[in-house]
Every structure is written in C-alpha cells, then in structure tokens.
Amino acid sequence: MAAPRRTQKQIAERYKGNLGYYRSLHPWRRARFWISFLAIIGGIAGIVLFQTRGREIFFNPGKISSSHARFADDCAQCHDQSLISSGTLTPSTFKAVLRDRFSHGVAFEPIDQKCDACHLKQDRRTHTFHEASVVQDRSCSACHQEHQGPGPLKLVTSSNCVSCHGSAEVMQASAQRGMQLSPQAFHRHPAPPQQVVFELPRPSRGYTQKISSFWSGHPEFQLNREQVRDPDVLRFNHQRHFAADIPPVNGKRLECNYCHRPEPDGRYYQRISFTANCQACHLLQFDPKNPELTLPHGNATAVRAFLRSLPMQYAELAVKKGVTKPNEIQAFVTKQMTQLRERVRSGEDFEQQVFFVTDPYKPQRDAPPGVRASYYGCALCHEVKPVANTAPMITKPIFVDRWMPQANFNHAKHASVKCDDCHHAIQSRNTSDILMPTKANCVTCHSPAGKVVAACITCHTYHGSPSLVAGAAAPAGKYSFKQTAVGNPP
Amino acid sequence: MRIFNRSHVPWLIFVVLATIAASWIYFGNFHPRRLPAGFGLPPWLVQKPSEHRSVGGTPLGLTYGTIAFAIFIFATLFSVRKRVVLWRLGTLQRWMRSHIWLTLLTIPLVVFHSGFRLGGPMTTLLIALYVIVMVSGIYGLALQHQMPRIMKERLPAETVFEQIPHIREQVVIAAEKMRDSFKPAPPKKTDAGAPAPSPLKTVTSGSTPMASTVGDISTPTARAKTVVGSTIIAAPLNPSPSVAAVGTATKPEAPLPGAVASAKPGAAEGDADSEAVLVEFLERQVLPYLKAKRGERFRLGNSRFSDDAFRFVKLRVPEVYRSRVEEIQAWCDERRMLDLQTKLHHWLHAWLFVHVPFSFLLLMLTAWHAFVTLFYY
Known part of the structure; x- marks a missing residue:
C-alpha cells in the first residue's frame, strides 16, 4: 500500500478537537501504572508480613544434611541474628558490616563458634585441631558445606586443602611457625594404642611442600623419599617363601594371604604371629627322632627350662604315646636321652645349638606330611644374644601394623589389585625392605588418567583425634611407635 | 525505525568485553583449572582464599551481585526518565541503549553471583522473577525491533x-x-409567505x-x-x-x-x-x-x-x-x-504489563535478599 502523505494542516485538522489528549493517561498506561503500583505495594506488604510471620525456611539456600537435620527449622542454632534482633544495626555498624562482607565475604566466625560449642559438648571435637603449624584456621563451613542436600554432608574437596597447601606463601609461613614448635605438638593423629605404627621424624620444615594435586605436586612418600629401612632384627626373606621348592601348605601353594590375613573390616591386616602364620611350617622340632616334641616359642627362659627338663618331657611324651608302665617309661626316656647325647656333647652344648646355631640338623623332607622337622635354630630368625648364667636374650621382633600412619588406606577397596602390584614382595630378600608402594603405584589409578578418585581426603584426615581438645598434643608415651627403633625419638 | 543501529555497536563491544572479563575473573578464582594454560589470573585479581563455596557470599560474588543490583536500579530509573522528559540526564535514546545493554550484562553477573545454582526458595524465586523480567524484556526488544517495519508496511497513515x-x-x-x-427530510409545514425554493x-x-x-x-x-x-x-x-x-x-x-x-x-x-x-x-x-x-x-x-x-x-x-x-x-x-x-x-506494548511490575518486584526482593543475606545469616 502506498503511503499517503499528509500536510501539517491536514494533520492538525485531523486531531482538531482533541488536542489535549496528552493530559489524561491512556487506559493502557493507567492500567500499567496501577498494576505496577499494586506490585510495589504487594511486594512491600509481602516482605513486611514475611519478616513478622513468615517461616525462615524460605531463606534456606538448600536442604540441611542428615547430620544436622534435627535443627533444620531453627536457623538460630547456627546463624547469629543478633545484629538485627538486638537492634544494634546503626549506620556505623551497617557500614562496618558492608566493609567486612566485601573484604572477607559473608561472616562465618559466628557460625564456627556455634559449631565449636555444640561439637565440644557432644564429642569433644573443636575447631582448631589441624596441625599445630597452621597459620590460619579455616572455617568449619569452608570445608563442611551445609545446605547442599538432605544426604550426608558433602565430602570435602581438595580445593579446600589446596587453598592453603597450594599457596607457597601460606606454606612458608606454616614452615616458619612449625620450626618454633616442639615436635610433640604435632602428634595430633594418634593411631589406636593397640596398633604399632611406624612414625618417621617430622621433617624440619614439616609437610609444607606446595601441593596442587596428588598426581602432580604431591611429594614421594616419606618412607621412599628418605629411603628408610626397616630396623627390625627379625630375619625374613619374602622371596625365599615364594620359591618353587617351598612345599604346599594345606594343599595350597604359599601365597601372601596365607600369612597376611585381613582384619574383619578388611581395612588393615592382622598382625603376623608365629602360632598363626609360621608354626605350620616352622615347627620347633628339635629331635628328629621325636618330631612330636617341640620347643616352646616366645620365651627364651621357657625354652631353657624345657631343655633342662628333657627327661621329664620325654616321659610325658611316652605317656602320650601310650606307654603306661613306669619301667617302660624310664626305658623310653633313657633311650631318647642316649640318642640325644650321641648328637651333642653336653646339655650346655645342646642349649647352645638350639639358641645360636642356625642349622642344628637338616630338614627331613621325606618325613610324612604334617611332621616336618625343619627346625634350624632360634638364631635363624631371631637376634639371640648370650647372657651369662641365664637364658640368652632374644630380641623381640616388632611387627608394624601401620607404616604410613598419616594416611588412611582400606585394603578391602583394593581387593581387585594383586598384592605384588603395589608391595613388590616377591623380589624382597631382606627384612629391612619396607614393602610399601611408591607414589607412582598409587597414581597409576588415583589420577585423572586412572579415573579413580584422588582427593586429599582419600588418604588424609584434617582433624586430629576426637580425644584431643584444642591446642593439646597427644600425651607422651601413649603411642606405640616403632620410631625409637629407627633412632629418631620424637 | 529499527531499534538497533550503529550507535549500539560500542555497547555491544562493552558488554562482550565485560562478560569476558567477568567470566575470566570468575573461573580464575573459583575454577582455575578450567582456564586454558596461560590464561591464569594475575595475583592482584585473585581474591583471598575464600571460606565460601557458595559464590554469592564471597567478596567477588558479592561484587557481581552488587553490580547486577545497581544495574537493576538503573534500569528501573529508565521508566522515571521517560516520564520526566525535560531531564538533562542524557537523551532517551541513550537511556534506552544503556537500559538494554546493561541489563543484558546482568545475565553473566547474576549467573556468576549464583554460582550456577538456584539455591533455596528465596533465591529460586528471585531467579524466576529475573527470568520473567529478562525474557519479557528480550521479547519486547524483539518486538520493538520488528514491529516498526511491519507498521511501516501495513500502516501507511499511522495515527497518534x-x-x-x-x-x-x-x-x-x-x-x-x-x-x-x-x-x-420530514414534510415541512407550508409557509405561504416563504419564498419558493429554487430548482x-x-x-x-x-x-x-x-x-x-x-x-x-x-x-x-x-x-x-x-x-x-x-x-x-x-x-x-x-x-x-x-x-x-x-x-x-x-x-x-x-x-x-x-x-x-x-x-x-x-x-x-x-x-x-x-x-x-x-x-x-x-x-x-x-x-x-x-x-x-x-x-x-x-x-x-x-x-x-x-x-x-x-x-x-x-x-x-x-x-x-x-x-x-x-x-x-x-x-x-x-x-x-x-x-x-x-x-x-x-x-x-502488552509485554510491558509483565516486564514493568515484575521489574519492580525483582528490585524489591533483590534488595530484601541482599539485606537478609548480609545482616541476618
């Protein structure tokens, strides 16, 4: 359609009689004004009404976790509303609060205080229970995020740790502070008293290397980094026990899990004991003619007493074998003692052999199964020291339950991995080999490439023991350290 | 008349640059690993390690929120400016341009302030209001862009x-x-004295x-x-x-x-x-x-x-x-x-029935949200 043109005169003619139209609002404009006005009034009324009668859950940014669900409707349990409720909000405090919020964010200190108060009452957990050298304690809420959903509290992310451990400045300050503190102040992660842990001395700068992630910035484990050796004096050769000539036990080839048996929860392994793990093969049969008769284990004095009461031991054996008449028992004892004296010159010589010679007699490989006299002498495995006029002293071995007490590990979660993939025991010939995995072993899986979680909390625990209160170190002597054996007492 | 013309180009550039800068600072502070190598933030732009995982409560999140809130206020003032024709605070066209582009800039600011989360009932309500206001505004913008052309074609003689x-x-x-x-005409009474009508x-x-x-x-x-x-x-x-x-x-x-x-x-x-x-x-x-x-x-x-x-x-x-x-x-x-x-x-103009009242509501509830968050919890 062609656009018709109009002159000004025509336009004026057209609107003649209604030139004051702009003085009154068009119905649409009027309607819009009233709707907007009602929206404003309604909004203000709603806000005022809500402030007086509304439920606070409206402000809840997310559902409370199951841990704190019991006071989910009572915000004041965690949040401090005193600024408004006490009427202390003056222009100066208003300014101060704004300045603070824009410098440090929304304040967590009041919340932390309430966390502290509640948890100290409940389980003696307090806020300041990370390492003693922490420069600035983090807020509880920084790591333990609430309002994230109704399930358990969300796991702490590595970024929380990296915010300090990834900062060279913070780590430097922490190292400086740590150097001024007693090493005892750092015993904040004690193992259970019944556990034997192997704790290395704390490095002079502490654990303050800058870390961005486990797979890239995390240092090699201290055991490997410092090439620590097991100072234990018990002699054990893993490689020898995997050799082909080792006879089967209970019809099965000897494997790791014959000796290393998991605890009921599968997290760690039960401690090795002679009775449970060695005795099946290493029976202390000192007399090849009477393999049923074995030496006691675990007490050198008892062994000495046993040896010095051999006629009586043989007599008991005769009774066990069904000999009842006294003269027959006496004959049995005399015969056995005579045979024994053919091997040894005297009782002292025999004791000497039992305690110190590592090969008192050859093993009897042709013996029937279950009766394998393979006793080599105490000194084969133990460190035996002679003591005048009494039983020799056998150094008690220390079996370590935890080689890396700073790290959590759950063997049950690693059941799909072969033992030797991480521990490399098949090649180990010396007791001094600490068969702990290297960081590279872990990174194979625990990295983005391995697609297995590699967060800081996968291995580490931020908090100290619940039994510790703020600022307190573990009481001396409470822990069963093997540290003294390494020669670096705390 | 088309609403977009060359005068919008500087605003477009400004909003794009501001969005890039806001994104860079946001990801550099909260998700530094997502930034490509070499694009890390300089130290003076990294805020102090924050205790907050909810971005809105951090100093940077508060800054984003505050800027967005200031833009909301400015956008609302546009309706006042339209009524006071004689104000010497820039031409209406300039106000309109800044209204359009600054409110568009609030999209990244609001998203970064919320940390890509809806949060609880209040923040969800705020986001819902914001979406209504923005969608109605963008719809109105599209109409304002298209309708004049249609009117020119179909209304050759437009009237006030x-x-x-x-x-x-x-x-x-x-x-x-x-x-x-x-x-x-109704029959008239004959009037003898009246002159006869002309043919x-x-x-x-x-x-x-x-x-x-x-x-x-x-x-x-x-x-x-x-x-x-x-x-x-x-x-x-x-x-x-x-x-x-x-x-x-x-x-x-x-x-x-x-x-x-x-x-x-x-x-x-x-x-x-x-x-x-x-x-x-x-x-x-x-x-x-x-x-x-x-x-x-x-x-x-x-x-x-x-x-x-x-x-x-x-x-x-x-x-x-x-x-x-x-x-x-x-x-x-x-x-x-x-x-x-x-x-x-x-x-x-019908979209304004949604856009305007909801804008006022959004402004009030945002102010309430800010007050409650900063001073209550």
Missing part, C-alpha cells in the same frame, strides 16, 4: 495512538451525517449535508484521495466553501456542468433509490462496523470482503453517487487501519 478513539468518533459522525443527508435547492435539498461532510470530516484516506487528485469528491454536487479551503488540488469554485446535469429532475427518482440503497448499507453494515468496539469481528473488517462489498454497492448506484460510496469505503479502510494499528500497538 491516543487520537484513535477521537478519529473513530469522527468517522462515525461523518457516516451518520452522510446517512442523515440521504434520508428524506437547484429542491434537487439538492437532501444532499446538502452530504456535501458538507467533505469539508467537515477529515478522514485520512478520504483526505489523501483528495490530495492525490482523485475525482471522487462530493464537491461537484454542491460545492462548499470549505471544500475550497481543504482541497487544494481541486478548487471547485462554481458548480460544474456535470453537477448541474446530474441535478436534473429526471435524475431525482434514481437518486431516491440510490440513496435508499446507501442508507440501508450505511445503517446495516457500515455504522455498526464503525461504531463497534472491536471492528475485526465484522465482515467489513476484512479488506477483501470490504472491497467486494463496495464494488457491489457502486454497481447499484449511478455514477454521481460513487464518490459517496468511495468516501464510505475510505472510512471503512480508515477504521480497519486504526484497528490494525491498535492491534499492533497492543502487541508492541
């Missing part, structure tokens, strides 16, 4: 919107006037007002047709002085010969029939349509039907009445155009 009721009223009056001019007056007595409508009623289309030289002016029958004043292209200062010829007594019989036809048409079709509140419901509201109807009416009246028919058709066209303009105007 507020004058539409007035123009419609004028058209109705004109139509009624024409109808009344066709109706035979010309006798012929045109019923048509005199009709001629006057041309001068009195100024509908745009009829006027346009006059201006562009159309010959369908009623003037030849009984030229009015006002015709000469209005119709500059045709200045009939004296009755034309044709008009005299059509005023012959022989034509009067036919005129009565034609006028009856026109009166019936006016009363049955035209006036209800012109008086209707919503014209599109009438058949004359359809341009094709209207053209056919008027063509048919023209065939039923002699040549001398066709100008009247065309004048009626022009009124109907005018009415149709006014209806279309009203419709387009409603499209163009």
Whole structure:
C-alpha cells in the first residue's frame, strides 16, 4: 500500500478537537501504572508480613544434611541474628558490616563458634585441631558445606586443602611457625594404642611442600623419599617363601594371604604371629627322632627350662604315646636321652645349638606330611644374644601394623589389585625392605588418567583425634611407635 | 525505525568485553583449572582464599551481585526518565541503549553471583522473577525491533495512538451525517409567505449535508484521495466553501456542468433509490462496523470482503453517487487501519504489563535478599 502523505494542516485538522489528549493517561498506561503500583505495594506488604510471620525456611539456600537435620527449622542454632534482633544495626555498624562482607565475604566466625560449642559438648571435637603449624584456621563451613542436600554432608574437596597447601606463601609461613614448635605438638593423629605404627621424624620444615594435586605436586612418600629401612632384627626373606621348592601348605601353594590375613573390616591386616602364620611350617622340632616334641616359642627362659627338663618331657611324651608302665617309661626316656647325647656333647652344648646355631640338623623332607622337622635354630630368625648364667636374650621382633600412619588406606577397596602390584614382595630378600608402594603405584589409578578418585581426603584426615581438645598434643608415651627403633625419638 | 543501529555497536563491544572479563575473573578464582594454560589470573585479581563455596557470599560474588543490583536500579530509573522528559540526564535514546545493554550484562553477573545454582526458595524465586523480567524484556526488544517495519508496511497513515478513539468518533459522525443527508427530510409545514425554493435547492435539498461532510470530516484516506487528485469528491454536487479551503488540488469554485446535469429532475427518482440503497448499507453494515468496539469481528473488517462489498454497492448506484460510496469505503479502510494499528500497538506494548511490575518486584526482593543475606545469616 502506498503511503499517503499528509500536510501539517491536514494533520492538525485531523486531531482538531482533541488536542489535549496528552493530559489524561491512556487506559493502557493507567492500567500499567496501577498494576505496577499494586506490585510495589504487594511486594512491600509481602516482605513486611514475611519478616513478622513468615517461616525462615524460605531463606534456606538448600536442604540441611542428615547430620544436622534435627535443627533444620531453627536457623538460630547456627546463624547469629543478633545484629538485627538486638537492634544494634546503626549506620556505623551497617557500614562496618558492608566493609567486612566485601573484604572477607559473608561472616562465618559466628557460625564456627556455634559449631565449636555444640561439637565440644557432644564429642569433644573443636575447631582448631589441624596441625599445630597452621597459620590460619579455616572455617568449619569452608570445608563442611551445609545446605547442599538432605544426604550426608558433602565430602570435602581438595580445593579446600589446596587453598592453603597450594599457596607457597601460606606454606612458608606454616614452615616458619612449625620450626618454633616442639615436635610433640604435632602428634595430633594418634593411631589406636593397640596398633604399632611406624612414625618417621617430622621433617624440619614439616609437610609444607606446595601441593596442587596428588598426581602432580604431591611429594614421594616419606618412607621412599628418605629411603628408610626397616630396623627390625627379625630375619625374613619374602622371596625365599615364594620359591618353587617351598612345599604346599594345606594343599595350597604359599601365597601372601596365607600369612597376611585381613582384619574383619578388611581395612588393615592382622598382625603376623608365629602360632598363626609360621608354626605350620616352622615347627620347633628339635629331635628328629621325636618330631612330636617341640620347643616352646616366645620365651627364651621357657625354652631353657624345657631343655633342662628333657627327661621329664620325654616321659610325658611316652605317656602320650601310650606307654603306661613306669619301667617302660624310664626305658623310653633313657633311650631318647642316649640318642640325644650321641648328637651333642653336653646339655650346655645342646642349649647352645638350639639358641645360636642356625642349622642344628637338616630338614627331613621325606618325613610324612604334617611332621616336618625343619627346625634350624632360634638364631635363624631371631637376634639371640648370650647372657651369662641365664637364658640368652632374644630380641623381640616388632611387627608394624601401620607404616604410613598419616594416611588412611582400606585394603578391602583394593581387593581387585594383586598384592605384588603395589608391595613388590616377591623380589624382597631382606627384612629391612619396607614393602610399601611408591607414589607412582598409587597414581597409576588415583589420577585423572586412572579415573579413580584422588582427593586429599582419600588418604588424609584434617582433624586430629576426637580425644584431643584444642591446642593439646597427644600425651607422651601413649603411642606405640616403632620410631625409637629407627633412632629418631620424637 | 529499527531499534538497533550503529550507535549500539560500542555497547555491544562493552558488554562482550565485560562478560569476558567477568567470566575470566570468575573461573580464575573459583575454577582455575578450567582456564586454558596461560590464561591464569594475575595475583592482584585473585581474591583471598575464600571460606565460601557458595559464590554469592564471597567478596567477588558479592561484587557481581552488587553490580547486577545497581544495574537493576538503573534500569528501573529508565521508566522515571521517560516520564520526566525535560531531564538533562542524557537523551532517551541513550537511556534506552544503556537500559538494554546493561541489563543484558546482568545475565553473566547474576549467573556468576549464583554460582550456577538456584539455591533455596528465596533465591529460586528471585531467579524466576529475573527470568520473567529478562525474557519479557528480550521479547519486547524483539518486538520493538520488528514491529516498526511491519507498521511501516501495513500502516501507511499511522495515527497518534491516543487520537484513535477521537478519529473513530469522527468517522462515525461523518457516516451518520452522510446517512442523515440521504434520508428524506420530514414534510415541512407550508409557509405561504416563504419564498419558493429554487430548482437547484429542491434537487439538492437532501444532499446538502452530504456535501458538507467533505469539508467537515477529515478522514485520512478520504483526505489523501483528495490530495492525490482523485475525482471522487462530493464537491461537484454542491460545492462548499470549505471544500475550497481543504482541497487544494481541486478548487471547485462554481458548480460544474456535470453537477448541474446530474441535478436534473429526471435524475431525482434514481437518486431516491440510490440513496435508499446507501442508507440501508450505511445503517446495516457500515455504522455498526464503525461504531463497534472491536471492528475485526465484522465482515467489513476484512479488506477483501470490504472491497467486494463496495464494488457491489457502486454497481447499484449511478455514477454521481460513487464518490459517496468511495468516501464510505475510505472510512471503512480508515477504521480497519486504526484497528490494525491498535492491534499492533497492543502487541508492541502488552509485554510491558509483565516486564514493568515484575521489574519492580525483582528490585524489591533483590534488595530484601541482599539485606537478609548480609545482616541476618
């Protein structure tokens, strides 16, 4: 359609009689004004009404976790509303609060205080229970995020740790502070008293290397980094026990899990004991003619007493074998003692052999199964020291339950991995080999490439023991350290 | 007029750069690993290790939120600026540009402030309001961009919107006037002293007002047709002085010969029939349509039907009445155009019924959210 043109005169003619139209609002404009006005009034009324009668859950940014669900409707349990409720909000405090919020964010200190108060009452957990050298304690809420959903509290992310451990400045300050503190102040992660842990001395700068992630910035484990050796004096050769000539036990080839048996929860392994793990093969049969008769284990004095009461031991054996008449028992004892004296010159010589010679007699490989006299002498495995006029002293071995007490590990979660993939025991010939995995072993899986979680909390625990209160170190002597054996007492 | 033109380019560049900067700072602080190598933040842009995982509570998150809130306030002030025409705080066009682009900038700011999370009931409500305001605003923006072109094409004679009721009223009056001019005058009492009417007056007595409508009623289309030289002016029958004043292209200062010829007594019989036809048409079709509140419901509201109807009416009246028919058709066209303009105007402004009230609500609830968050929890 062609656009018709109009002159000004025509336009004026057209609107003649209604030139004051702009003085009154068009119905649409009027309607819009009233709707907007009602929206404003309604909004203000709603806000005022809500402030007086509304439920606070409206402000809840997310559902409370199951841990704190019991006071989910009572915000004041965690949040401090005193600024408004006490009427202390003056222009100066208003300014101060704004300045603070824009410098440090929304304040967590009041919340932390309430966390502290509640948890100290409940389980003696307090806020300041990370390492003693922490420069600035983090807020509880920084790591333990609430309002994230109704399930358990969300796991702490590595970024929380990296915010300090990834900062060279913070780590430097922490190292400086740590150097001024007693090493005892750092015993904040004690193992259970019944556990034997192997704790290395704390490095002079502490654990303050800058870390961005486990797979890239995390240092090699201290055991490997410092090439620590097991100072234990018990002699054990893993490689020898995997050799082909080792006879089967209970019809099965000897494997790791014959000796290393998991605890009921599968997290760690039960401690090795002679009775449970060695005795099946290493029976202390000192007399090849009477393999049923074995030496006691675990007490050198008892062994000495046993040896010095051999006629009586043989007599008991005769009774066990069904000999009842006294003269027959006496004959049995005399015969056995005579045979024994053919091997040894005297009782002292025999004791000497039992305690110190590592090969008192050859093993009897042709013996029937279950009766394998393979006793080599105490000194084969133990460190035996002679003591005048009494039983020799056998150094008690220390079996370590935890080689890396700073790290959590759950063997049950690693059941799909072969033992030797991480521990490399098949090649180990010396007791001094600490068969702990290297960081590279872990990174194979625990990295983005391995697609297995590699967060800081996968291995580490931020908090100290619940039994510790703020600022307190573990009481001396409470822990069963093997540290003294390494020669670096705390 | 298109709403986007070159003057928007600097704003576009500014908003794009500001969005990139906000994204860079956000990801550099909260998700540094997502930044490509070499794009890490300089230390002075990294905020102190924050205790917050909810971005909104961190100093950076608060900054984003504050900027967005300030833009909300500024955007609301635009409606005030529109009412106070004489303010010397920049032209309205400049305000409009900044209103559009700054509010678009709030999208990344709000998203970063919320940390890509909806949060609880209050923040979800805020986000819902924000989405309503932004979507209605962008919808309105698209309309403002497209509608002027459509209006230019489909509305050749746009009227001041507020004058539409007035123009419609004028058209109705004109139509009624024409109808009344066709109706035979009621029989007058004979007055012996009165002078006998002249033959010309006798012929045109019923048509005199009709001629006057041309001068009195100024509908745009009829006027346009006059201006562009159309010959369908009623003037030849009984030229009015006002015709000469209005119709500059045709200045009939004296009755034309044709008009005299059509005023012959022989034509009067036919005129009565034609006028009856026109009166019936006016009363049955035209006036209800012109008086209707919503014209599109009438058949004359359809341009094709209207053209056919008027063509048919023209065939039923002699040549001398066709100008009247065309004048009626022009009124109907005018009415149709006014209806279309009203419709387009409603499209163009209806979104404001959502955008404006919700903007006020958003502003108030945002202020409440800020106060509660900063001082309560």
